[in-house]
Amino acid sequence: MSARSAAPALETPAEAAYKRDRALLRALYTCQPVLFDGKQHHLHSMYPQVLGGGISTIIYLMGDATPRQPSEITYMEQAE
Numbered sequence: 001m002s003a004r005s006a007a008p009a010l011e012t013p014a015e016a017a018y019k020r021d022r023a024l025l026r027a028l029y030t031c032q033p034v035l036f037d038g039k040q041h042h043l044h045s046m047y048p049q050v051l052g053g054g055i056s057t058i059i060y061l062m063g064d065a066t067p068r069q070p071s072e073i074t075y076m077e078q079a080e
Contacts (some may be wrong), residue, residue, distance in 0.1 A: 006079040007026075014054070016062075017054075017055070017057075017070070020070050020071075020075070021046070021048075021057050021070060024043065024046060024057075024059065024073065024075060025035070025046060025069055027043055027075055027076075030047070032075075032076065033074065033076055034061075034073050034074060034075055035074040035076060035077060036061060036068065036072060036073050036074075040076075041061040041062060041064070042061070042062045043059060043060070043061060044061055044062045044063075044064075045059070045060045045062040046058070046059050046061075047059075051061055056069075057069075057070050059073060059074040
């Protein structure tokens with residue numbers, strides 16, 4: 001007898017944003033570098049804000065007063 005395996009559920013935009021923010025928060029707390037414009041930077045701070053029915057996150061990089069969106073930053077995976 002063969003059992004049908006259910007197709008994996010697609011990730012919602014909210015789940016994807018949560019995973020991205022969680023990875024960036026880990027980088028902030030552990031001082032891991034992130035990539036922005038192809039260069040390594042360290043995160044200075046993250047600020048969540050409620051916009052309508054969702055949450056938006058603003059990120060600041062060390063030495064840069066320009067607010068950035070999480071989609072502009074790439075988290076560098078580190079081996080544990």
